[in-house]
Amino acid sequence: MADAGADTRHEARVQLGIYLRLLAARIRSDWQYRTSFVLLLLTQTLVAGLDLAVIAVLFGRIDALAGWSALEVGLLYGIGGVAFALADLFASQVEYVAKHIKAGTFDRFLLRPMSPLLQLSADQFALRRSGRLVQPGVVLVIALAGAGIHWTPARFFLVPVAVASGTAVFSAIWVLTSSISFWTVETQEFGNAFTYGGNHLTQYPIDVLGPWLRRLVTFVVPLAFVAYFPAAYLLDKPDPLGAPVETALAAPVVAAILVLAARAVWLTAVRHYRSTGS
């Protein structure tokens, strides 16, 4: 059993190495069109700022939103935004699976001795999207420094864990919604409601959502675990509906469950493709 574990880890390292080479190839390809690459990178950086502008306008008129100050909401925006931008960078490419199926080019991924999901991610990897990391990243740093967090080792470690879990949650949602296109092509809009829409939801304290939506983002599409629960834990803010602040610590578990579910659905989708050819 120990050997099998070591083999699996070795295999994972090899696959990761190949994946990184494919990413590098993609970046070299984009670099062929330097000017457009730089312009798009700038655009992406600025577009990400629009969300921030909305929050700034909001707090120009009010001092607190459901008991959250501007910097506290900044913490939500920062954690959720960074997690979303990372998932956008590495996982959003699964959306293209619909185009590949339509064009008949998905077969190519099945002809190579490698996970089609990794190939898909590398094939359309766009470094310019990293521009979307800048604004939430800066806001996160400012909010962490200025929101008056009483630092403990647990709170300190929760920050990277929350970001990683949030990235996993968004990535899993991307894979789940894209898997649907194996059955019906043209469902990207539907998927976007959960990914891009989900990103917007994480930017606000979930108290502002009605109870129905709140239940949805806690239990069904667990977006509340991306930013709200972790931020509440960092700020030691009691949840108005009585969820303990330690709920945040379940974030990695929730993320892992969602990732496993996404993996299962994806594998089923690929199996469906191989038996129907469409």
Add this chain to the structure above:
Amino acid sequence: MAIIELEDVVKEFTLAKRSGRLRRAKSSVRAVDDVTLAIEAGAMVGYIGPNGAGKSTTVKLCTGVLVPTSGSVRIAGVDPTRARIEVARRIGVVFGQRTQLWWDLPLRDSFELLRHVYRVDAARHRANVDAFVGLLAMDEFLDTPVRQLSLGQRMRGELAAALLHDPEVLFLDEPTIGLDVVSKEAVRSFLLALNRDRGVTVLLTTHDLVDVERLCSRLLIIDRGRVLEDTTVNGLKERYGDERILVVDLEEPRPPLDVPGAEVTRAEGARQWLRFSRDEHTAAAVLARVAEQAPVRDISIEEPPIEDIVRRIYEAWRS
């Protein structure tokens, strides 16, 4: 030993047709209909048939892209349905109209990336790249981005890319489609050399019957998912090759002539094509009968292209 084995393979696709406002009528189509065949290691086999005959579907079943509805597929003894990745390492695939190269990078980079994807060791890879660059005359464009290559150059790149991991079987779907005469010939000589020197088994689907004549020791003619004939080029010619076509240019356009012993297969303006059996009539006799009916300006005699032979096989089976 058979390296490709198909046993009672059936592949059905379900088509949903809209009937009425919301209801959908489902019908199923057999793209591959109970095919059993075995291909020996080292063979070069042509898989020919009209569009929609099930050629590509068969290739997809052999490569593990598709899973058969029933029956079994074995590539070198391995089931591609279950062990897709293992089979992927042992086969090479070229789809003529789709690229597997990195469009914006030099051809050389695609080779290097595939080396990692297929986990080929560096020395072996270098030896293969050198060999293929020589055989396919790729020096000039090895450092050119793939998007700038001509179709012929790109196809040579695709072939090399599919072979760098030393596959035992090479599947080619329309490898010469759209190529100019010189490139076609380069591809054909390369495939012959590959088969001879490395013993790679080749299964190719094609519309180009010159490919078949030049390359294939064996010929599978398929239609509607079934194998109609399992034969050789010579076998086909012996059986159907006694026919000749007399092409006559008349002084003026005429309705199709009625010539005993020959049949007008085509008429275009003043030109008519007459098919006759060489064993039963001489060309001179047929021509004399034509000349009795209409003044002739020019003539030529053609062998029926293999295409016609194949078409007649289809007609015979379909009627």
